[in-house]
Amino acid sequence: MNGYRTDVTELGEARRRVETLVSRLPSGDGERSFDHPWELRAFALAVAAYDTGHYDWSEFQLSLIESIRQWESSRDDPDADDLDAHWSYYDHWLTALETVLADHGAISPDHLDDRTRQVLATPRDAHHQHAHREPVAIDPARS
Amino acid sequence: MTTHVRSQEEIAARVKALESIMIEKGIMTTEAVDRLAEIYENEVGPQLGAAVVAKAWTDPEFKARLVADATEACAELGIGGLQGEDMVVVENTDDVHNVIACTLCSCYPWPVLGLPPNWYKQPEYRSRIVREPRTVLRDDFGLAIDDSVEIRVWDSSSEMRYWVLPQRPAGTDGLDEEALAGLVTRDSMIGTGRPRRP
Numbered sequence: 001m002n003g004y005r006t007d008v009t010e011l012g013e014a015r016r017r018v019e020t021l022v023s024r025l026p027s028g029d030g031e032r033s034f035d036h037p038w039e040l041r042a043f044a045l046a047v048a049a050y051d052t053g054h055y056d057w058s059e060f061q062l063s064l065i066e067s068i069r070q071w072e073s074s075r076d077d078p079d080a081d082d083l084d085a086h087w088s089y090y091d092h093w094l095t096a097l098e099t100v101l102a103d104h105g106a107i108s109p110d111h112l113d114d115r116t117r118q119v120l121a122t123p124r125d126a127h128h129q130h131a132h133r134e135p136v137a138i139d140p141a142r143s
Numbered sequence: 144m145t146t147h148v149r150s151q152e153e154i155a156a157r158v159k160a161l162e163s164i165m166i167e168k169g170i171m172t173t174e175a176v177d178r179l180a181e182i183y184e185n186e187v188g189p190q191l192g193a194a195v196v197a198k199a200w201t202d203p204e205f206k207a208r209l210v211a212d213a214t215e216a217c218a219e220l221g222i223g224g225l226q227g228e229d230m231v232v233v234e235n236t237d238d239v240h241n242v243i244a245c246t247l248c249s250c251y252p253w254p255v256l257g258l259p260p261n262w263y264k265q266p267e268y269r270s271r272i273v274r275e276p277r278t279v280l281r282d283d284f285g286l287a288i289d290d291s292v293e294i295r296v297w298d299s300s301s302e303m304r305y306w307v308l309p310q311r312p313a314g315t316d317g318l319d320e321e322a323l324a325g326l327v328t329r330d331s332m333i334g335t336g337r338p339r340r341p
Contacts, residue, residue, distance in 0.1 A: 135296055138293060
């Protein structure tokens with residue numbers, strides 16, 4: 001069971017590679033920052049699927065631009081709510097990823113909707129509500 | 144889709160659903176996603192836990208409050224929120240090394256530690272760390288715990304989420320809190336690693 005540790009140099013190189021990729025995208029607030037765990041998760045999913053050759057990066061890029069463009073045009077609609085307050089770069093990121101994967105037939109939107117409802121319907125840690133107040137295992141000192 | 148504003152809960156569920164489908168369909172592996180997330184994970188969470196640890200290392204009164212009630216002590220620093228409601232900090236000493244797991248699901252104090260790595264969620268880690276903690280720490284994490292030290296494995300649940308207060312490394316007397324925080328790694332707060340040396 002290896003692979004838990006990542007060499008620091010390897011990490012630095014991986015980061016440079018990813019930075020090169022994202023530098024070609026419209027940027028959110030100018031820097032890559034994550035306010036919520038799901039944002040990082042969505043970010044990693046998009047890069048991982050690209051890495052395995054499921055789409056060209058330019059397709060993802062166009063899809064992201066399109067999602068943001070749509071949001072901007074709806075913002076210009078005088079009847080729209082105050083959408084500025086709801087700007088979320090990674091919301092568009094997720095939409096772009098879903099769109100690209102669906103375009104390639106890799107996922108079906110209905111399937112994703114169903115699965116999302118399932119996740120929402122499952123109480124957090126449904127089977128694990130009790131506090132454990134003692135260690136579950138102790139490996140005593142041996143000398 | 145453009146005008147419907149999704150709640151954080153909805154969108155987090157959607158990402159989770161998407162990830163599970165993508166993995167099922169073999170679009171990528173959990174390891175690949177983990178590796179990518181790891182590049183940025185320090186920008187999501189563990190730096191908060193690291194700041195708490197550094198404060199505990201420099202302020203004995205804060206440390207006492209932290210060990211007595213981690214949730215309250217973290218709230219003093221403005222840290223808390225979803226899934227961090229009942230945090231318990233277990234302190235490493237010369238005689239005891241602590242490590243956390245969740246043997247049934249993947250409970251994790253993410254307000255302080257950020258996202259759990261996928262290996263933390265895998266049944267293999269969960270079951271083995273309980274059965275043979277000393278071996279798993281040595282073989283899988285390269286962390287040799289001296290035979291004179293007892294290892295305690297703590298099982299997080301949704302009601303009580305543990306994390307580890309690592310020991311302050313030697314040779315750090317001259318460092319301020321910020322520099323100390325830079326030494327604290329995510330794994331050192333899970334108990335599968337040690338803080339960095341200056």
